Amino acid sequence: MKTENDHKRYFFRVFFGLAALFLTVGAFNYVLDPFEVNARFDFGLPREAVSMKANPQLYKIIQFDREPCPNIILGDSRGNAFAPDVVSGLTGECAFNFSFHGSSPSEARDILKTASGPVVLKNVYMALNFDYMGRNELRDAVAQAEKTADSPFIYYFSIFTARISARNLSDLLRNKEAISTNPPPRSQEEHWRFMLEKRGSLIFRNMTYPNRNLGILKEIKQICDNEGARLVFIIPPTHADFRSLIGKHGLADGFERYKADLASISETADCDYDGELTEDRNNFSDPTHVTKDTMERIAKDVFHKEYNLCRRLSE
Numbered sequence: 001m002k003t004e005n006d007h008k009r010y011f012f013r014v015f016f017g018l019a020a021l022f023l024t025v026g027a028f029n030y031v032l033d034p035f036e037v038n039a040r041f042d043f044g045l046p047r048e049a050v051s052m053k054a055n056p057q058l059y060k061i062i063q064f065d066r067e068p069c070p071n072i073i074l075g076d077s078r079g080n081a082f083a084p085d086v087v088s089g090l091t092g093e094c095a096f097n098f099s100f101h102g103s104s105p106s107e108a109r110d111i112l113k114t115a116s117g118p119v120v121l122k123n124v125y126m127a128l129n130f131d132y133m134g135r136n137e138l139r140d141a142v143a144q145a146e147k148t149a150d151s152p153f154i155y156y157f158s159i160f161t162a163r164i165s166a167r168n169l170s171d172l173l174r175n176k177e178a179i180s181t182n183p184p185p186r187s188q189e190e191h192w193r194f195m196l197e198k199r200g201s202l203i204f205r206n207m208t209y210p211n212r213n214l215g216i217l218k219e220i221k222q223i224c225d226n227e228g229a230r231l232v233f234i235i236p237p238t239h240a241d242f243r244s245l246i247g248k249h250g251l252a253d254g255f256e257r258y259k260a261d262l263a264s265i266s267e268t269a270d271c272d273y274d275g276e277l278t279e280d281r282n283n284f285s286d287p288t289h290v291t292k293d294t295m296e297r298i299a300k301d302v303f304h305k306e307y308n309l310c311r312r313l314s315e
Helices: 004-032 048-055 056-066 084-091 106-117 141-150 151-157 158-174 186-203 210-228 240-248 253-265 290-302
Strands: 071-074 123-127 230-235 265-272 284-286 311-313
Touching: 004 151, 004 158, 048 056, 048 158, 056 071, 056 106, 056 141, 071 106, 071 158, 084 158, 106 141, 106 210, 141 151, 151 253, 186 240, 210 230, 210 253, 230 253, 240 253, 253 265, 253 311
Parallel strands: 071 123, 123 230, 230 265
Antiparallel strands: 265 311
């Protein structure tokens, strides 16, 4: 039969074992630092590829906290295509891209609130297409990311951080570019068809306009007004094939109203209309994303205020 001392020894062994594990996790995360909170060690880890993909909100919040900038870009993957160095070259001012793949309007609003903390905003550019307005997710990903970024304890002792640290280290050691476990990508033609037949149809089949996202855009405008910041909505081009789905799903009137609503809220650059830009497939990598060269042409048009490719819709 175990004595009281035996129970005490067992308790202390468990306690110190857990404490050792806890400290090991903290040290592991501190040294590898997958989201660059302390940025003490580099090691050549593929942080931008691995960590930002795992949690783009956290990655970009930490980046912005380190180097805040009064000019930001919001949106999903189409907004993310506006490279900060290109925009900075056109405007002569710093630019920070706070867009990320799959972003919803509510997340863009939350990101804007986060960005308005460490710096007084000057210019806010928000890329949003009509299908972007069909995203009705009200997620708390930004709030969770901000909480993690603000708490070293949560960050360093998080199992999530440890998992991303391990993934960074694993990809570095394996040279992930040479050893890919992903299935072979679809051909461009297959991907084009998928974006039209699956993704586009799914979005528009379940979409109504106006919806609650219009109210969120008005909140974004109010935040900008409170900051004294200029807000510019950018409607990136989509290919005519994709835009034809809007009419097929009975949303043509909603599409026109959406543009009018944006213009009534704030300055709007409309690049998504019938014309050479949106009918030439060579300008696109898929029906909803333009090529890098085309995006740079659009950036020059919008950020340089030339408005040759896009149309300026008045507020």
